[in-house]
Amino acid sequence: xxxxxxxxxFDVIASWMRPGERVLDLGCxxxxxxxxxxxxxxxxxxxxxxxxxxVLAAIAGxxxxxxxxxxxxxxGFDDATFDHVVLSRTLQTVRHTERLLAEMxxxxxxxxxxxxxxxxxxxxxxxxxxxxxxSEDLPYEWFDTPNLRFFTLLDFxxxxxxxxxxxxxxxxxxxAGRPVDEEANFLGSLAVYRLGRRLVG
Amino acid sequence: MSIGxxxxxxxHFSQPLILRSGAVLPAFDLVYETYGxxxxxxxxxxxxxxxxxxxxxxxxRYAGQADSLGWWDNIVGPGRPLDTGRFFVVGVNNLGGCHGxxxxxxxxxxxxxxxxxDFPVVTVEDWVVAQARLADYLGIDAWAAVVGGxxxxxxxxxxxxxxxxxVRHSLVIAAAPKLSAENIAFNEIARQAIxxxxxxxxxxxxxxxxxxxxxxxxxxxxxxxxYLSDDQMAEKFGRRQRVGAGxxxxxxxxxxESYLRYQGDKFAGIFDANTYLRMTxxxxxxxxxxEYDGNLAxxxxxxxxxxxxxxxxxxxxxxxxxxxxxxxxxVHNGQAVAYAESNCAHGxxxxxxxxxxxxxxxxxxxRRIKL
Numbered sequence: 001x002x003x004x005x006x007x008x009x010f011d012v013i014a015s016w017m018r019p020g021e022r023v024l025d026l027g028c029x030x031x032x033x034x035x036x037x038x039x040x041x042x043x044x045x046x047x048x049x050x051x052x053x054x055v056l057a058a059i060a061g062x063x064x065x066x067x068x069x070x071x072x073x074x075x076g077f078d079d080a081t082f083d084h085v086v087l088s089r090t091l092q093t094v095r096h097t098e099r100l101l102a103e104m105x106x107x108x109x110x111x112x113x114x115x116x117x118x119x120x121x122x123x124x125x126x127x128x129x130x131x132x133x134x135s136e137d138l139p140y141e142w143f144d145t146p147n148l149r150f151f152t153l154l155d156f157x158x159x160x161x162x163x164x165x166x167x168x169x170x171x172x173x174x175x176a177g178r179p180v181d182e183e184a185n186f187l188g189s190l191a192v193y194r195l196g197r198r199l200v201g
Numbered sequence: 202m203s204i205g206x207x208x209x210x211x212x213h214f215s216q217p218l219i220l221r222s223g224a225v226l227p228a229f230d231l232v233y234e235t236y237g238x239x240x241x242x243x244x245x246x247x248x249x250x251x252x253x254x255x256x257x258x259x260x261x262r263y264a265g266q267a268d269s270l271g272w273w274d275n276i277v278g279p280g281r282p283l284d285t286g287r288f289f290v291v292g293v294n295n296l297g298g299c300h301g302x303x304x305x306x307x308x309x310x311x312x313x314x315x316x317x318x319d320f321p322v323v324t325v326e327d328w329v330v331a332q333a334r335l336a337d338y339l340g341i342d343a344w345a346a347v348v349g350g351x352x353x354x355x356x357x358x359x360x361x362x363x364x365x366x367x368v369r370h371s372l373v374i375a376a377a378p379k380l381s382a383e384n385i386a387f388n389e390i391a392r393q394a395i396x397x398x399x400x401x402x403x404x405x406x407x408x409x410x411x412x413x414x415x416x417x418x419x420x421x422x423x424x425x426x427x428y429l430s431d432d433q434m435a436e437k438f439g440r441r442q443r444v445g446a447g448x449x450x451x452x453x454x455x456x457x458e459s460y461l462r463y464q465g466d467k468f469a470g471i472f473d474a475n476t477y478l479r480m481t482x483x484x485x486x487x488x489x490x491x492e493y494d495g496n497l498a499x500x501x502x503x504x505x506x507x508x509x510x511x512x513x514x515x516x517x518x519x520x521x522x523x524x525x526x527x528x529x530x531x532v533h534n535g536q537a538v539a540y541a542e543s544n545c546a547h548g549x550x551x552x553x554x555x556x557x558x559x560x561x562x563x564x565x566x567x568r569r570i571k572l
Contacts, residue, residue, distance in 0.1 A: 055562070
């Protein structure tokens, strides 16, 4: 991934945060998103990371990082602890998709999720030509990808409907990180959503 | 590298110390060691709290004693995680200990005889108050960090609660916010081994010129099992037998038996049974959430320190789940905390091991501290 594209969803995510809000970043890696949210947006941030290298780098960067496995859910975190629970480019690597989404909206008021769109036109072209797509936002070969789930904007929105999650905002980006306004499921390479629980009654 | 040759010092405190139990120590001594140099601002001091069998001799060697390496030498020294090139590190033997600080084998000024059974039961809170007297004595207003593993980690946590303004960072390693029933059960068996030793004499064995070595040995053998992991024991000993085994007797046949007996004998030779009783009781009593109806988050709310909490996947005595209880309470409160979990294979004893990831985490965290 090129740096500019890697941070394209960070720009969107950062724009949704307000000073003083409490943020939990799932799969925070070395904490670069959190560092930015803390520095630029003044949030109070925590991250969860599984890999030793990420945890070590995050600690070296002064990030409140908690080593743990998202597949185990967010057990131990109290309900409604956070204003935003962020999952940046990680949902496609998670096995227990529904459980994690439910957990995000248990411990947080809002879930902020970005993921690569499998239906992006270049990905479709790759499959049409008989090969699995490799792109800015899907940068792996089929045999070394950490991605378990391949889904599209429409697929994701169908799951949200099934789980009765409300989509509060959606920002779709092309491979260069530019906003896509039309034909998003065709022209969008990366999508960023903010989700909430649907109000009952 | 190791800090090299060190020596212990002694501080006398003549102001009475009122303990949690209500008992009063009219005066007391603490023995301690220091490594590195206290800076002019006195902002670079780290306190190392010891666990059940530890003491003030954390790092380095004593002159002329080749096998006197400190119990946590691998983490303290120039360029080591607790870098003595940068920090002034203090090790102290706790009150009630048996390595020079006032304890059950010390002379009770009221009787002129060893305290023995009359030495009061001390708690983690009492230790922290006594350590704070040492901090005063050394001119240290606030520790850059208080660091400890196991029972030492409990002291590091308690420091942040008893003296929130005097602890900038608290490193709580392989610890728990309180013992489980199973933990207390193991402690109780250890204590029963000592208390029922015919040579215990109700704790006044010093005046009888004997020591309850059998009880202390059993207590250590039991304790030692809980410090190791099943996998590591299998790897180290398995079912390996000694030469000449298979005699259908109760002599030492398996290597693990030999190992435990060796550890028990070694420990009983150097440790004091009355101290062992008090250390295990301090563990049992530790429960900062007790006064808050069991609400750990409420108990930890007064802390102002940043926390680094570390657990080991193979530690079944204080499992990672116990460390995560503290992490979640701190997150609930919005307090600063980092948590790392190492796969070091050595069970509870992992905190004493030179595990690359664990030490890298401590190094990275402490480097962030501004002096």
